[in-house]
Amino acid sequence: MGAEVEVVRAPAPPAGGKRRSTTLLHLLNLEKPAGVFVFTAAAGAVKLPPPSPEPEAESLIDKIASCCRVFTFAASEHCADERDLKRARLAEILAAVRSSAKPPGLVLLDHRVMAALVKMFAANLFRAMPPPPPSACPLSAEAGGADAVGAEEQLQAGASSLLPSWPHLGAVYDVLLAAVAASDAKSLRAHVDRRFLTSLLALFASEDPRERDRLKAAYHALYSKLTPERAFMRRSMANALLRFTDEATSSSPSACSGGVGEVLEICGSIINGFAVPLKEEHRGFLLRVLLPLHRTRWLHAYHRQLVYCVLQFLHKEPALAGAVVQGVLRRWPVTNCQKEVLLIDELEEIVDALDQRHFDALALPICNRIARCATSSCSQVAERALYVWNNERFLEMASSGEGTMERILPAFVASIEANLEQHWSKCVQQVTASVKALLQQVAPGLYDRCAADLAARRAEADAEAAVRAARWRRLELAAAANSSSTDVPRAEG
Structure with missing residues (x-):
């Protein structure tokens, strides 16, 4: 008993006002x-009553631990029921984590739950990336047909880049985003270390665009919460971009890996929050990391994000325009017409971001390069360079600057006259005629003077060429006469 x-x-209790x-x-x-x-x-x-148990937290930890098993989704893997069970458990974990962010939460993300979640994230996400195919490029979903492969081959390559395990990976990324949103900064700092952040950044090498997109959101959310680790995360992203640039320049087999576009999107959001005046560290990121990215042959895959980052720097500190223009012109392609079109677009956007004073200082190198592109044998490059004059901002600053038109127009006049005389493309000749009519309307006297100077220089060059040709003919005749006079016939033996 x-x-x-x-x-x-x-x-x-006794009545009255006695001491409590x-x-x-x-x-x-x-x-x-x-x-x-x-x-x-x-x-x-x-x-005394025993401490109240937490059945919800214990059950959640058990579910998280059961989701650490990774399935390959291979055809030989006969465990479809277990895969479906894991997917259902991930959905339950996601619902529980999201509910913890709504007061009063059903389950608090305490130390044990967060430790189990981080372990589950590492088991499912962190893995060795397979080498990319030889014809692949970074961000293959955005690259288009740059390598001139067939449309059917491109569709097959895009389908092969999708991960078969995405039903589990997508749910794990959803749980990661929900856990970051529901946790406070102190809890995240206690469980998410630098090794976890480095492994997370390495996942941008994935070929699946869906994973890179979720990873971008998760990494940026961690950057917002982990304030003490922001400098480390910026250095990590800079190192990843530099490593990609070096590998792409040296034609390394692994040069095609790396989600450069997604990393640059994160960088663009970070740059937008920089305080003015900029720190030397941030200027160095522009000059030593972003500008060298212009020289890779995969520029078309991430050019939109790169231009956004560069323009954010110029909006915050216009004095960097000279270094930016110089860096772009130094890395101008020689035979890649697609890159030339992209860089002309970038120069035009840079001009839109400048004021009159900075444009006057940079008008000559920018316009000289655009004028050279206007005579390109590639019709797309030539037309794109001529269409710069359709930009109202460019035309306004070129015509209103003190002495600016006098400095930039001679190069354009030479390109226009050369196109009208000898360019093979009828479309380029038509666009050139329209630009000539525009310039004659904006600066009629100046255009005529530049055309006259060009004709005088051509006549002088033709005269010098005629003198050189006559001199060479005289030398050839003298050499022939000397050779004939010294030629002695052999004596018959």
Whole structure:
């Protein structure tokens, strides 16, 4: 038999204004207003209730631990039921984590739950990336047909880049995003270390665009929460971009890997939050990391994000325009027409971001390069360079600057006259005629003077060429005469 239990009813509190009691009985009376307490006859002491269990948290931890098993989704893997069960458990974990962010949360993300979540993230996400195919390029979903492969081959390559395990990976990324949103910064710092962040950044090498997109959102959310680790995360992204640039320039087999576009999108959001004046570290990121990215042959895959980052720097500190223009012109392609079109677009956007003073200082190198592109044998490059004059901002600053038109127009006049005389494309000749009519309307006297100077230089060059040709003919005749006079016939033996 168990110990005898005696039920004692507490006496009623005394009437009157006496001093409030602090005895244990009084405290118990406050706890139990009905005045019923249970004492054991053996111990003779108050039996305190045990701590309330947390069945929700324990169940959640068990579900998280069961999701650490990774399935390959191979045809030979006969465990479809277990895969479906894991997917259902991931959905339950996601619902529980999201509910913890809504007060009052059903399950608090305490230390044990967060430790189990981080372990589950590492088991499912962190893996060795397979080498890319020889014809692949970074961000193959955005690259288009740059390598002139067939449309059917491109579709097959895009389908092969999709991960078969995405039903599990996508759910894991959803849980990661929900956990970052529901956790406070202190809890994240206790469980997400630099090794976890480095492994997360390495996942941008994935060929699946869906994974890179979710990873971009998760990495940026961690950057927002982990304030002490922001400098480390910026350095990590800079190192990843530099490594890609070096590998792409050296034609390394692994040069095609790396989600450069997604990393640059994160960088663009970070640059947008930089304070003015910029720190030297941030200027160095522009000059030593972003500008060298212009020289890779995969520029078309991430050019839009790269231009956004560069323009953010120019909006915050216009004095960097000279270094940016110089860096772009230094990395101008020689035979890649697609890159030339992209860089002309970038120069035009840079001009839109400048004021009149900075444009006047940079107008000559920019316009000289555009004028050279206007005579390109590639019709797309030539037309794109000529269409710069359709930009109202460019035309306004070129015509209103003091002495700017006098410095930039001679190069354009030479390109226009050369196109009208000898360019093979009829479309380029038509666009050139339209630009000529525009310039004659904007600066009629100046255009005529530049055309006259060009004709005089051509006549002078033709005269010099004629003199050189006559001199060479005289030298050839003299050499032939000297050779004939010294030629002695052999004596017959």
